[in-house]
Amino acid sequence: MHPFLMKSAREMRDAIWQREISAVELTEATLTHVAAVEPEIGSYISVLDEHARTAAAKLDARVAAGEKPLLAGIPTSVKDNMCLTGTRTTCGSKILEHWVAPYTATAVERCIDAGAIPIGKSNMDEFAMGSSCENSALMVTRNPYDVSRVPGGSSGGSAAAVAAYEAALGFGSDTGGSIREPAAFCNLVGFKPTYGRVSRYGLIAFASSLDQIGPLTRTVEDAALMYDAIGGHDARDATSVNVPFETTADHLRTDLRGVRIGIVKEFATDGLGAEINGVYAKAYQDLAALGAELVDVTLPTAEYGLATYYLIAPAECSSNLARFDGVRYGLRVDGGNIGEMYERTRAQGFGPEVKRRILIGTYALSSGYYDAYYVRAQKARTLISQDFARAFASCDLIACPAASSPAFGFAAKSDPYSMYLMDYYTIPMSLAGLPALSVPCGWVQPDGASQPMPMGLQLCAPLFAERPLLGAAHAYEQATHHARLRTPGLGVSA
């Protein structure tokens, strides 16, 4: 493996700026490494050799002309629910297995304009519904830190790619935890910005009022750089907020003096086992040691997050996924009439989890049930947001776990509800639209594992407070360096 592949995205970019390496060389090295590790990891549904080489040559010309693009030459993994012109964009589903996007998502376009090189389209739970990547209908992705375990989900392909050095930047999308949970499982930083900060145009919708694109990276600084490149108002997305955009990479901190961090009473970790409890106790101590003032806060309605989420997200998805009907694109299974064609196409095209959520959502919106389910869920959502607003009156950030366990083995969560519980700590922030991230905070030794597996600390900020959030995460990361404990095997030479 080329030694440059283990550098951070910022270091790669600086090296390209300094002409220590060209984007073409870095891209070739990445593609060689991808070819070597893919049989074991399986991050990418499609590897974009052609696209990557063309983009790299173009980038080198820009650098030669004196330009210094923010993300110059950085190998990047694009989750396969984001459109990129001329690439297969499958959403991890049979129904879109052969669909080639004729346009590019705003966030992806901005990233490429900033110099990033798209290496591949990464695997995901079908339509981003899942927490392990096992719901992909197209392939299996393994956790680079232990290939008998899942990488998390739904952005598991991008997480595995960045963890396995198949990319330095990863596009994830987070609806209820789909960036933060795989980041925790793969020893990465995973950042979900405020809802509306990053355009959703070109992101294939799961639940429109919750979906948000964000970075998966090996450092906080890299996440900040990528966010600075992809964030900001977009006229093509009516839910994209038109408030001044604050850059973050130039405002990272090394201490937490003057920062009040709320520890959530309802998210006490003593029920998660002594080892995990110890990891979080230590993490909170480390925050305090950096100068933060720890305060107790309460989120009394957070426990209803899961129930609320599993009404709102399926309701929206039942409508968003109606367009996959076999009429205009994607899979079509013919029938004797149009109704039969719809039924056969959707029966064969969607996997069981997608069908389950379409059914739940259709039911929740049905006449006679709408008020009891959808309307009440919206009310609960408002209460959860108000809980956070009250908590933020006495603190600047909230700290809690990103997931209740480290990465689990394949098929370990066979009943849907135990899988849904994986997002217990991340869903409330999604419902409230808040910016939140996961940063490596230590290692635990799961039963039956030969090596320790990473855990993630979740930090959450008020709406639009991305700058203090990333600033604080950077201070914590730089003081602890948990991520450095071990690198994945893979024949990777550290």
Next chain:
Amino acid sequence: MSVMEKYEAVIGIECHVELKTESKMFCGCRNVFGAEPNTNVCPVCLALPGALPVPNAAAIEHMIRAGLAVGATIPTFSKFDRKNYFYPDMPKDYQISQFDMPITQGGVIRYWLEDGRIGECRLTRIHLEEDTGKSTHAGSTDGRIAGSTFSLVDYNRAGVPLMECVSEPEIHSAQEAVAFLESFRRTLLALGVSDVKMEEGSLRCDANVSIRPLGATELGTKAEIKNMNSFRSVQRAIESEIARQIEIVESGGRVVQETRGWDEARGVSVSMRSKEQAHDYRYFPDPDLVPLEIGAERVNALRATIPPLPIERFERYTGTYGLNVKQATQLIDNGSLAEFFDACVRVSKNPQSATNFVLGDLSRLANESGIAVSDSGVSPEHVGELIALVESKTINSKIAKDLVERMWKGDGSPKAIVEREGLAQTSDPSAIEGFVLAVIEANPGPVAEYKAGKTNVAGFLVGQIMKASKGKADPALVQSLLKAKLE
């Protein structure tokens, strides 16, 4: 009492109007009729994965103006909802529409009938939504879906902004229904918010028709009539439906709730499906769009752009100005002519003379030349001058007629022409007496005939005198002087 008079028809109208905008409702595609199939499409209106809708501000303004024109209120808060059902014409398999919080609330459409009576019908709702594409069924002999082997879909129309307007069941005859629709159509045309062409589908309407014994208050079972492609078919279809229902009831039967399609060629309606399938559209707020907040300031600014409305003009023309229904309608249905007419009335303060000039000579010249009066060289100020010249008897009607022709050609102010060319009417008896005597002198034959009792030759002699005065003599004075000289 005839059978028809024993019953009262109760009619409600539901219409869809495509709004006239540069681009579609939620994307930048052009909103035009008649383009090659699937040429005005993009990821948004084809509902490609990942595409998102962005509302068209012009369409929202059209809705607000239409609402204000029919006296609806504009709530400060409204939203878009999704109406979910599978249909191949509808790319997202849901329609972005408005359910419980449309842009406008309430409203009344006032209309006039051929005999000048004014009627009115309240609106249940007006809301904004998007149009669907169009299917063509192929492989069958008659273009129907039954027996076809495949279908083609044109998505050019998908996403065109569409206003849905539903009336209360307060209309009681086919004539009223047509008058209601005509008034609504005229209003939308005056506002410039739609082409409202039934033949191009930019105005489409259905009618819900029921009957009940005269005096009853309970509503009868209704049938919904579709496929009416002109105002004439609306009239015929409703008349036919009322007659059909009366016949059923009179013969002891019961009307069934159903949807019927009007067959214009055969002049009958045909049952399409009985009792709507119980659709559950699962409406919910569209999470891709943020609620609309429309402030009072914006509403007031839009209110200021509303032109005089057809019904207001009708009441002014037939009431204050004393025009007949035909004249008023003729002016109103030529929007720029009504505008011109109003200006002429403002300048001249003489509606009757303004009507005569505008609907008489000026309209004739416009027809002959194919140029609208408002685009001709004639200005309302000049018409005002002309009316003043006639009123003050400065010129006679013959000169006035000539002047209109010259004004049309661009000769400018009639007052200036009269002064420059000395066309003012001669009312001096001694000057006119000279012309009279000269004509008597020159025409001994007719004079003799007159004296022999053939008094109708006077007309010929008057003509000769007018000619000799170059048309300027006061015709009344000419007549009295001639009569005096001959008797």
